[in-house]
Amino acid sequence: MTAVLGPNRYGKAETRVVRVTRDGEVHRLKDCNVGVSLSGDMRDVHLTGDNSAVLPTDSQKNTVYAFAKKHGITQIEEFARLLARHFVDSQPAIRHARVSIEEYAWERRGPHSFARSSGEVRTCVVHHDQDGTTTVVSGLEGLVLLNTTGSEFHGFARDEYTTLPPATDRVLATAVTARWRHTTPPDGRTSPDTLEIYDFGESYEEVRRCLIDAFAGTHSLSLQQTLYAMGARVVETRPEVCEVRLALPNKHHFLVDLSPFGMDNDNEVYYAADRPYGLIEGAVLDDAAPDAGPAWD
Known part of the structure; x- marks a missing residue:
């Protein structure tokens, strides 16, 4: 009996990012939990331990924070799509990226004051392939x-x-x-x-x-x-x-x-x-x- 490598992916799970947008006295708040999973030419790292094709999951986490600063977070689907495209386009070994986001709602209680809403959560999952195809699934939980x-x-x-x-x-x-x-x-x-x-x-x-x-x-x-x-x-x-x-x-x-x-x-x-x-x-x-x-x- 011979072992062969099957489907695999890796990434950074549950990167919590809170983005505050300051428009003078009025602030806007986005509170998100981001998951990244990447797949592609990962045979060598599994079979020989060669890490040359592996973008560290810590780098993926840092990318989430950098993109939150650079691009802001408006709609979570757009933010997920930006991240997914970046990982596929910037890493030759990566052929597919999956980015999932949960957004936790806050209700405005003043120009810069907020109260956490009920347990309802907005979600999305974005898949992006090397051929340029993107699939977007939106959702909610706890309604x-x-x-x-x-x-x-x-x-x-x-x-x-x-x-x-x-x-x-x-x-x-x-x-x-x-x-x-x-x-x-x-x-x-x-x-x-x-x-x-x-x-x-x-x-x-x-x-x-x-x-x-x-x-x-x-x-x-x-x-x-x-x-x-x-x-x-x-x-x-x-x-x-x-x-x-x-x-x-x-x-x-x-x-x-x-x-x-x-x-x-x-x-x-x-x-x-x-x-x-x-x-x-x-x-x-x-x-x-x-x-x-x-x-x-």
């Missing part, structure tokens, strides 16, 4: 949504272990993890003019709004049905998005039995369980969408 009615679950399969009763009026709650793939700009060969007018920030806000509106406006017979309605709303409303992937944990709310106290409970008092929970995952895409390749890694 907590809840409907107090308008949700049912019945007619499901049963076996000898089924104890769950059917529900015709239940609380439906979830913490959305969503990722969506951009078709515009489709790749790194798009003209500079198109890149400049493409607004990732506006796209993010509109996709988020679509997800919330579809959740709120769907009379749900299952969380799967709601997932599809949310993804379809994005794909059918936002032309710049060709695919949405969603993970929706079912944050169960159980009615509390108040009968020992001589009280009825007409869908008013619940126990919010944190685990175990159902986890519903799925993708909704434009039927003409091109193949995603490695975009979701």
Whole structure:
């Protein structure tokens, strides 16, 4: 039996960078966590320990900080794209760069004062190849949504272990993890003019709004049905998005039995369980969408 080197990559994980932009008395704040992964001609370093093709991960970290100073951070997708292109273009051995960013939101409380927002996080993953192709996936995590009615679950399969009763009026709650793939700009060969007018920030806000509106406006017979309605709303409303992937944990709310106290409970008092929970995952895409390749890694 002979060992061979398989797919591999390396990089700097979780570089935390906070960028303050000072416009006189009014300051702007970007708080990000950046991950870099590089791959290419890395055979020798694995097989012989020859480091000549290896850009140190410490250099990758320093590049994040230098680019934050040089270019600023406006939309995280643009910042990720700048970094990914830099690593591929500047290192002959690197054929592919993956840059992921989490952005933590702060709410303005004055010209230069901020309060940390809720647990919702904006995300992106950018892949850039040596042939100039760039793929951009935006996303969010921790968007907590809840409907107090308008949700049912019945007619499901049963076996000898089924104890769950059917529900015709239940609380439906979830913490959305969503990722969506951009078709515009489709790749790194798009003209500079198109890149400049493409607004990732506006796209993010509109996709988020679509997800919330579809959740709120769907009379749900299952969380799967709601997932599809949310993804379809994005794909059918936002032309710049060709695919949405969603993970929706079912944050169960159980009615509390108040009968020992001589009280009825007409869908008013619940126990919010944190685990175990159902986890519903799925993708909704434009039927003409091109193949995603490695975009979701």
